[in-house]
Each structure stands twice: as structure tokens, then as C-alpha cells.
Amino acid sequence: MAEFGCNEHHQNEVINYMRFARSKRLLRLKTVDSCFEELKESRLAEETFTVDEVRDMLDGLHAVVRGEVEMELINTAHTNVLLLRQLFFQAEKYYLRLQADISELENRELLEQVAEFEKTDFKVSDKMNQDSGKAKLAPLNESGVSDLLNKEIAKLQQENDNLKAKLRTLESQAMNVLDEKTKAQRALKDLQKVQGDQQLTAHSKEISCLEDTVAALKEDYERTLTVSAASQKGLQENLVSAKHELLRVQEQLALAEKELDKKFQQTAAYRNMKEILSKKNEQIKDIRKRLHKFPLSDTSRANESPSPSPAAEREVALERRERK
Incomplete structure (x- = not known):
């Protein structure tokens, strides 16, 4: 297979892979043949079949063959991936990066060369490699490896x-930066120390002024509290004395009213007026009794004038006076 540009070792590896692929292909073809034979033995026992029966048999055969072919294609793709994985692992050990041109996989000329090699040189290669046994992929030749390693080491x-x-x-x-940083830290510490002393002096003055102000405010507040407490106490005492005086005056007024009522009731005019009123009441009662003894008739009442008599007027006036 010198026309592919491969050496003898790689050619043997290709032959091994083709042998493996051929065995898998023959096994899968036998499986497809067995599917057809099984159909012939199990379903073609009768002489005549309907269209539905023939369609059913073909559909079943199609499903079985499709599954076998799909399985073989998937298996072939997976085995190719494993083969590439082995090659890539060997290349990575020597810091190589392999590349694959996918478009060359459909090159008709190369595919025809592979088919021709499988027909002619494959049988000869089988005889040459019978004693080689199963061998793993070997690394590249030592001279190339050493050159690559030397270049990589250099x-x-x-x-x-x-x-x-x-x-x-x-x-x-970094050392220069550390020196500059140390100098800057020292300068900063000195500056902070100077500023701290100045700020401490200023703060002490402010604190003393604030303490004096607080002390003055405290004294003023205490004085104000004392004055307010004294004034509050005086107001409370005045309020209590005013309440006592008010109660005393109210009690005196109540006693004076009682005495005035008592004195008025003891006067002669009050007693005479009371006697007169009692007599008048008795007279009125007597007159009422007399009037009830002599009731007027209905006709006479109708003919009488609506104006009341003097006696009736007096009686009404007496009743009003008694009510008062």
C-alpha cells in the first residue's frame, strides 16, 4: 500500500483493522441472510397469499433488516471512534496534535484504491501477518521521537x-516597591503623629470650653429648678388657702340664708298672710259645695251668655292663687 504514502508498519495496522471490519461485516450479512431464511421457513409454507399477507411479511422483514443494518452502522461508527481515540492518546504523549480532513473520507479515488487493495494485496498481507498476532499500536520511530523531545526540551x-x-x-x-512603601509608611506615621499632637491640643481646648459651658448651663438649670419649685410650692399653698376660704364663705352664706328664712317666717306679715290664705281657701271650698247643690239645666246653660259671672271669676282667681 505504498501508493497511500504509509510505511510497512502502518500498512500492517491498516490490514488488521480491515480484517476486523470484514469479520464484522460478514457476521452482519449472515444475520441478514438468516432473517430471510427464517421468513421463508416460517411464513412461506402456503402456496397462495393475499396482498395484505405479503405486505405484512415484507413490513416485518423490512423492520428486522433495518434494525440489523442500523446496529451495524452504529457499531462501525463507535469502533472508528475508539480507533481514533487510541491514535490521539499516542499523539498526545509526544505533544502532537492530529487533524482529520472529513472531506477526504468521500474521495472516490481513494475509496477505489482501498477496494482494489482489499481484492489483491489483502490476501498476501493475510499470509504475512499470520504470525504477527494481536499487537497494540506502537509509537513513532525512536529517531523522530527523540528529535521531537529534544526540540520540546529546548x-x-x-x-x-x-x-x-x-x-x-x-x-x-517588588523590592523597589517595598522600599518605597516603607518610606511612605514612615512619612505617613510622622505626619500622623504631628497631626495627632495638633489635633489633641485643639480637642483639649474645645473640650475645656465645652465643659465650662456645660457647667454654666447646669448651674442655671439647677437655679431655675429651685425657683420653679419654690414658686410651685407657694402657688399650691395659696390654692389650698383659697379653697378653705371659699368653703368657709359658702358655709356662712348657707347659714345666713337659713336664718333669713327663719326670721321671715317669724314676722307678723307672714303670719297674717298665711291666715288670710287659709281663710280664703276655706271660703272657696264652702262656695264650691254650695254650687254643687244647685246645678243649672241644659236650656238655661244654652241661653246663658258666654261671659263668666263675678263669682266664677273670683273662684278661678283663687284656684290660680292656690296653685301659685
């Missing part, structure tokens, strides 16, 4: 030297 050493130089530069810069 590259890493160069990068290491560059990093060391950068580290020394950074260390010197």
Missing part, C-alpha cells in the same frame, strides 16, 4: 530562562 528550557529573567526583573521591581 523550547521548555528557553521558556524557563525567559521566565527566570522575568522573575528576577519582577523581584527587583
Whole structure:
């Protein structure tokens, strides 16, 4: 397979993979053949079939064959992925990055060359590789590996030297920064100390002024409290004495009213008026009794004038006076 540009070792690996793929393909073809044979033996026992029966048999066969072909395609894709995984792992050990051109997988010329190789050279390669046994993928030749490793080591050493130089530069810069930081901290401490002394003096003056002000306000407040307490006490005493005086005056007024009523009742005019009123009441009662003995008739009442008699007027006046 020199026309593909592969060496003998890689050619043998390709032959091994093709042998594996051919065995899988033959096994799957046998499975498809068995599906057809099973259909012939189980369903084609009768001489005549209806259209529905034929359609049913074809649908069942189609489903079985489709499943087998799909399974084989999936299995082939997965095995190809595993093969690529092995190749990539070997390449990563030596810091290689492999690339695959997917468009070349549909190259007709290369596919025809593979088919021709499978027909002609494959049988010869089978005889040559019978004694080789099952071998794993081997790494690249030692000369190429050593060259790659030497190049990689030189590259890493160069990068290491560059990093060391950068580290020394950074260390010197860091030391300079630390010195500047130390100087700045010292200057800041000195400045804070000076400012602290000045601020302490100013704060002490302000505090003394505030203490004096607070003391004066406290004295004024205590004085005001004393005056207000004294005035409040005097007002309370005046209020109590005023209440006592008011009660005494009210009691005297009540006694004076009682004495006046008693004196008025003891006067002769009051007694005469009371006697006159009692006599008049007796007269009125006597007159009422007399009037009840002589009642007027209905006709005479109708013919009488609506104006009341003098006796009736007097009687009404007496009743009003008694009510009063």
C-alpha cells in the first residue's frame, strides 16, 4: 500500500483493522441472510397469499433488516471512534496534535484504491501477518521521537530562562516597591503623629470650653429648678388657702340664708298672710259645695251668655292663687 504514502508498519495496522471490519461485516450479512431464511421457513409454507399477507411479511422483514443494518452502522461508527481515540492518546504523549480532513473520507479515488487493495494485496498481507498476532499500536520511530523531545526540551528550557529573567526583573521591581512603601509608611506615621499632637491640643481646648459651658448651663438649670419649685410650692399653698376660704364663705352664706328664712317666717306679715290664705281657701271650698247643690239645666246653660259671672271669676282667681 505504498501508493497511500504509509510505511510497512502502518500498512500492517491498516490490514488488521480491515480484517476486523470484514469479520464484522460478514457476521452482519449472515444475520441478514438468516432473517430471510427464517421468513421463508416460517411464513412461506402456503402456496397462495393475499396482498395484505405479503405486505405484512415484507413490513416485518423490512423492520428486522433495518434494525440489523442500523446496529451495524452504529457499531462501525463507535469502533472508528475508539480507533481514533487510541491514535490521539499516542499523539498526545509526544505533544502532537492530529487533524482529520472529513472531506477526504468521500474521495472516490481513494475509496477505489482501498477496494482494489482489499481484492489483491489483502490476501498476501493475510499470509504475512499470520504470525504477527494481536499487537497494540506502537509509537513513532525512536529517531523522530527523540528529535521531537529534544526540540520540546529546548523550547521548555528557553521558556524557563525567559521566565527566570522575568522573575528576577519582577523581584527587583517588588523590592523597589517595598522600599518605597516603607518610606511612605514612615512619612505617613510622622505626619500622623504631628497631626495627632495638633489635633489633641485643639480637642483639649474645645473640650475645656465645652465643659465650662456645660457647667454654666447646669448651674442655671439647677437655679431655675429651685425657683420653679419654690414658686410651685407657694402657688399650691395659696390654692389650698383659697379653697378653705371659699368653703368657709359658702358655709356662712348657707347659714345666713337659713336664718333669713327663719326670721321671715317669724314676722307678723307672714303670719297674717298665711291666715288670710287659709281663710280664703276655706271660703272657696264652702262656695264650691254650695254650687254643687244647685246645678243649672241644659236650656238655661244654652241661653246663658258666654261671659263668666263675678263669682266664677273670683273662684278661678283663687284656684290660680292656690296653685301659685
